[in-house]
Amino acid sequence: MKVRKVGVVGCGLMGSGITQVCAQSGYRVVVSETNDEFLNKGLASIRSTLTEDVARGKLSPQGKDSILVRIKGTTNTRDFSDCDLIIEAASENMDFKKKIFVELDRICREDTILATNTSSLSVIDMAMVTTKPDKVLGLHFFNPVRVMSLVEVVRTIVTSDETVEIGKTFSESLGKSVVIVKDTPGFIVNSLLIPFLLNAICMLEADIASKEDIDTAINLGLNHPMGPLMLSDLMGLDTLLLVADAQYEQSKDPKYWAPPLLRKMVTAGWLGRKTGKGFYEYAL
Ligand code: 3HC
DSSP: OOOOEEEEEOOSHHHHHHHHHHHHTTOEEEEEOSSHHHHHHHHHHHHHHHHHHHHTTSSOHHHHHHHHHTEEEESOGGGGTTOSEEEEOOOSOHHHHHHHHHHHHHHSOTTOEEEEOOSSSOHHHHHTTSSOGGGEEEEEOOSSTTTOOEEEEEEOTTOOHHHHHHHHHHHHHTTOEEEEEESOTTTTHHHHHHHHHHHHHHHHHTTSSOHHHHHHHHHHHSOOSSOHHHHHHHHOHHHHHHHHHHHHHHHOOGGGOOOHHHHHHHHTTOOBGGGTBSSSBOOO
């Protein structure tokens, strides 16, 4: 099956990035949100990124228009009925995601591939609420989507080889490199990254070094583009906590135990870049 039309469920940080990258790669895309306010916000962020690209001479005005014309925003799930591949990028809540998969399974064609962009939740739990679990897989993108060149293709024990191949070919057509991984807590990247970020927060909490020095050490000592506390702010501290808790819940491995400082910051609404305050302060 050749993918021509893509659906994206959710137009937040990840959903809007995935939508933009798909449209830029020539796909027609339907993207949904739960209400007009969220949808308009997500579509506005895509328009503004493309407008910046035009201002910087990286994209022609006609190029921008041809990308935008390929994107259709909706609040009606029925608009996904003729999509070949649908990527769920809704919030990290299993009950919510299962409801989305039930609905997509009901309205889509027999051969439609359903993917989740989950960071850490069990893909097979979503697959098994559908009638075609062999056509369900994970396509895990990284933030910022248009810059990060990896997609983790996640296969469950029931995902068919054909579905994996379609997911791989599709991700590569977006200019991404692909790794294939089994449906395990955190897949490859988050199972290594989350303990690293949590350890950095524990180190700050224990007053072993300042936040700037922890970040500088990793930035210069390991050549990472940003230190772990700055990266946590970029991911969103609420997302980091959700991912850590989900990985802990599935594995009971203490390496995923979230330190109290992270929980307190999330409770205080200090969620990182998106709220203007996390470990650092940001202009909104
Ligand atoms: N959103 C979108 N685009 C952004 C961005 C953002 N927040 N920040 C930077 N960019 C773009 C810029 O527009 C620029 O694009 P261009 O190449 O088309 O001009 C490009 O990124 C480079 O930006 P800058 O030169 O301004 O900045 P840097 O060179 O410092 O790069 C960075 C910024 C790309 C964010 C870099 O610091 C980086 O790679 N950081 C690590 C990011 C990372 O590890 N992401 C993974 C997070 S984990 C995850 O997503 C998993 C999930 O499950 C939680």
